[in-house]
Amino acid sequence: MILALETATSACSVAVATADGLVLAETVAAAGPAHTRRLLADTHHALSMAGADLADIDAVIVGLGPGTFTGLRIGIATARALAQATGAALRGVPTLATLALALAEGDAAAKARALVPLIDGKRGEVFAACYCRAAGYAARTPPDAFAGPLLEVVRDLSVLPAAELQDFLASWPSAVVGGDGAHLYAAELPASAHLARAVVWPTAGMTVRAWHVGVPGIVLAADDVLPLYGRAPDAVRWTERARRTAPENRR
Secondary structure (H helix, E strand, C coil), X not given: CEEEEECCCCCEEEEEECCCCCEEEEXXXXXXXXXXXXXXXXXXXXXXXXXXXXXXXXXXXXXXXXXXXXXXXXXXXXXXXXXXXXXXXXXXXXXXXXXXXXXXXXXXXXXXXXXXXXXXXXXXXXEEEEEEECCCHHHCCCCCCCCCCCEEEEEEEEEEEHHHHHHHHCCCCCCEEECHHHHHCHHHCCCCCEECCCCCCCCHHHHHHHHHHCCCCCECCHHHCCCCCCCCCHHHHHHHHHHHHCHHHCC
């Protein structure tokens, strides 16, 4: 059995699935309370709904981000602890790739060539990437697990001000765009972009699906399951700013 956690955004989600990717139970809390207060409780609740317990888990899969520093740290630390406690394998899935797959499989993306997930990066910024369907995607209905890539990376992780979204998306007219960053900054999207209204937060069920079909960037080695912060955490930025403004450095 698979236990999946996704905590990269304000949403906190847990899913329990069979080894072949069938989601048996899922919890999704779109906002609050904090992940620290609900992640383990939601894990036990999802296991209970699935009629399972931690001893049944063979693999723990966690969303790697990018996203909020605290959310990622909590989710990945929890996934690591659960895997160590149960002897389960630990795997990671990039959250932008998870969202891109959800965009690819939505009705709005039937003819779109560019899939652009956007995650709210706070500070008026978004984490962005661009994907496209791999060759032969349409012929694989339903797509088979690990039968070859479903998605290809067109542009890897970028961090940009929301005010620059129109310039960023100018390279991909008629792109399908989704994620909480896309919904938050919908007014900044070009008229040619199609907002996938059903794809807002990444969920653990989406993470299971992304793992099952093998999206780009999947991490197989437990030691490599690390947060994709996308930029330095705020604490680093504040420390650097304090260092630069210290009296001894203002000469």
